[in-house]
Amino acid sequence: MAVSDNLLVALVQERNQGAAEANLSLIEQRVAEAAARGARLVLLQELHNAAYFCQHQNVREFEQAEAIPGPSTERLGRLAKAHGVVIVGSLFERRGAGLYHNTAVVFETDGSIAGKYRKMHIPDDPGFNEKFYFTPGDLGFHPIDTSVGRLGVLVCWDQWYPEGARLMALAGADMLLYPTAIGWDPDDDQAEKDRQRNAWILSHRGHAVANGLPVLSCNRIGHEPSPIGASGIDFWGSSHVLGPQGEILAEAGTSAPELLMAEVDMQRSEHVRRIWPFLRDRRIDAYGDLLKRYRD
Amino acid sequence: MAVSDNLLVALVQERNQGAAEANLSLIEQRVAEAAARGARLVLLQELHNAAYFCQHQNVREFEQAEAIPGPSTERLGRLAKAHGVVIVGSLFERRGAGLYHNTAVVFETDGSIAGKYRKMHIPDDPGFNEKFYFTPGDLGFHPIDTSVGRLGVLVCWDQWYPEGARLMALAGADMLLYPTAIGWDPDDDQAEKDRQRNAWILSHRGHAVANGLPVLSCNRIGHEPSPIGASGIDFWGSSHVLGPQGEILAEAGTSAPELLMAEVDMQRSEHVRRIWPFLRDRRIDAYGDLLKRYRD
Numbered sequence: 001m002a003v004s005d006n007l008l009v010a011l012v013q014e015r016n017q018g019a020a021e022a023n024l025s026l027i028e029q030r031v032a033e034a035a036a037r038g039a040r041l042v043l044l045q046e047l048h049n050a051a052y053f054c055q056h057q058n059v060r061e062f063e064q065a066e067a068i069p070g071p072s073t074e075r076l077g078r079l080a081k082a083h084g085v086v087i088v089g090s091l092f093e094r095r096g097a098g099l100y101h102n103t104a105v106v107f108e109t110d111g112s113i114a115g116k117y118r119k120m121h122i123p124d125d126p127g128f129n130e131k132f133y134f135t136p137g138d139l140g141f142h143p144i145d146t147s148v149g150r151l152g153v154l155v156c157w158d159q160w161y162p163e164g165a166r167l168m169a170l171a172g173a174d175m176l177l178y179p180t181a182i183g184w185d186p187d188d189d190q191a192e193k194d195r196q197r198n199a200w201i202l203s204h205r206g207h208a209v210a211n212g213l214p215v216l217s218c219n220r221i222g223h224e225p226s227p228i229g230a231s232g233i234d235f236w237g238s239s240h241v242l243g244p245q246g247e248i249l250a251e252a253g254t255s256a257p258e259l260l261m262a263e264v265d266m267q268r269s270e271h272v273r274r275i276w277p278f279l280r281d282r283r284i285d286a287y288g289d290l291l292k293r294y295r296d
Numbered sequence: 297m298a299v300s301d302n303l304l305v306a307l308v309q310e311r312n313q314g315a316a317e318a319n320l321s322l323i324e325q326r327v328a329e330a331a332a333r334g335a336r337l338v339l340l341q342e343l344h345n346a347a348y349f350c351q352h353q354n355v356r357e358f359e360q361a362e363a364i365p366g367p368s369t370e371r372l373g374r375l376a377k378a379h380g381v382v383i384v385g386s387l388f389e390r391r392g393a394g395l396y397h398n399t400a401v402v403f404e405t406d407g408s409i410a411g412k413y414r415k416m417h418i419p420d421d422p423g424f425n426e427k428f429y430f431t432p433g434d435l436g437f438h439p440i441d442t443s444v445g446r447l448g449v450l451v452c453w454d455q456w457y458p459e460g461a462r463l464m465a466l467a468g469a470d471m472l473l474y475p476t477a478i479g480w481d482p483d484d485d486q487a488e489k490d491r492q493r494n495a496w497i498l499s500h501r502g503h504a505v506a507n508g509l510p511v512l513s514c515n516r517i518g519h520e521p522s523p524i525g526a527s528g529i530d531f532w533g534s535s536h537v538l539g540p541q542g543e544i545l546a547e548a549g550t551s552a553p554e555l556l557m558a559e560v561d562m563q564r565s566e567h568v569r570r571i572w573p574f575l576r577d578r579r580i581d582a583y584g585d586l587l588k589r590y591r592d
Contacts, residue, residue, distance in 0.1 A: 120579050121579060122577060125571070125573075141585075157577070160505070160506060160572065161506070161574065161579075162458030162459075162506050163458075163579070163583050166459075167591070170585060171591040172591070198541070199541040199543075202542040203505045206458070206498055206502015206503070206505065206506065209456070209495045210456060210457070210458050210499065243491075245494070278456045278457065281417045281418060281453070282457065282589070283432065283457075284588065284589055286436050286437065287459050287463070287586055287587055289463055289466060290462060290463065290466075290586050291583055291586075292466065292580065294466050
């Protein structure tokens, strides 16, 4: 895998446009802009084709799911080829009747599908009813080889699990990438909102440090109303690009669409892991209980 | 285990005083002061009896190691009893001829030893020759029950490993505690120094978030010269107390001794883990490769 020294990456932080056609059309504009500015890797937000529909449980939402490959992967593949960029997308996958996944798809610069990752950790909280829609992934934690490096693609709720990040690092990932959809409950007070947004960024920064890897996280923004009369969600944006010591290379705001771009030094991990060689000293002889639910 | 709602904790960030007697004498003053101000738990820095002797490899340094129990544990036990506080100390343990450990010892308010933890991950870098002195711990990752809660005690280099923090959390730890000795190479430039100190704090904050636990980390400060003519180490202090969303409750400076005190809400983890129940969704069926050195 040839990994260039400096990789210009772009994250498309966007507001829901109301329908798949409008969202994909906007994504096409943003990817074109990113490519024109020199980006070679574009990360999209989680479930970018639609509103975050998991605010309620409604069987009609399954109608927007698609096979992979399918219409959206064909369109995103054409987009990747047209601009010669690697794209990481996030789709509602219909695998079979009554079997759906939250799936990230990586497109190579020739338009082909380089690989896919099915979200392994599935949340279920008020406003985030994902266990109703998504079967937990069964592809495991495997990075995807591309022309810009070996990509450790994970999805949103996975971001809270050091285990997923570590497994990607152990499989030789060159960076970690998280399409996400996370926001505030408008009823929470400002202090709690700040703690939550900060915790989310801290979790990514922690993965960067623990694994000596760059981390990219792309989140949506804007208020999306609740279909069932709850308070809705204020997606907090804050998409970011981190270096392998957890340092912030670029960070988007909390209230507006943004094409966030940053240059990632792909040789920096090699240096950082030489001065802090954490992988050398893991106590694999004493980690067995990580495979337990709880040590009680 | 009775866990009080609010626990006042104290961290003794100190400069090396040159000899065990002087260091322990200073610790006695600081613990008395902490107890007088209401602290019920006191965390000391790593290897607090001496200079950080691992800057060189010299067999004479083994002479300062002690059995556990031994003179230092007796003295610290008396101190805990005198003030009715739980103390977490850090000693150079002589277990047998040619067999030494870097061991944290927890003292109960009655002066007894509540338990000990032998540092599991051992670093070895220029200026930090710990593999010469310390056999990696063989007690595993087990929290220690005390009257102020179940303490997940880890030591310094362990701080870079999400695995250790997670194993403590899975065993029901109420908080994580890290005695540490980490500092700058004076020859590094300011940007690298900033990245390193920030990465160290980020790693602790990441553990707090991932596990929904408070984290206490106590570091030494001051320049300690190299016994072999290298540049020495500028220990960066920055001892800190974190809440279970990674929020900073208290943080010491980088250049002076400090008795850092903070009140920790011991019921907060219960709340945080209800809104973000990460332990619920761990994919223990897919974590097997965490027990591998590398997935190649």
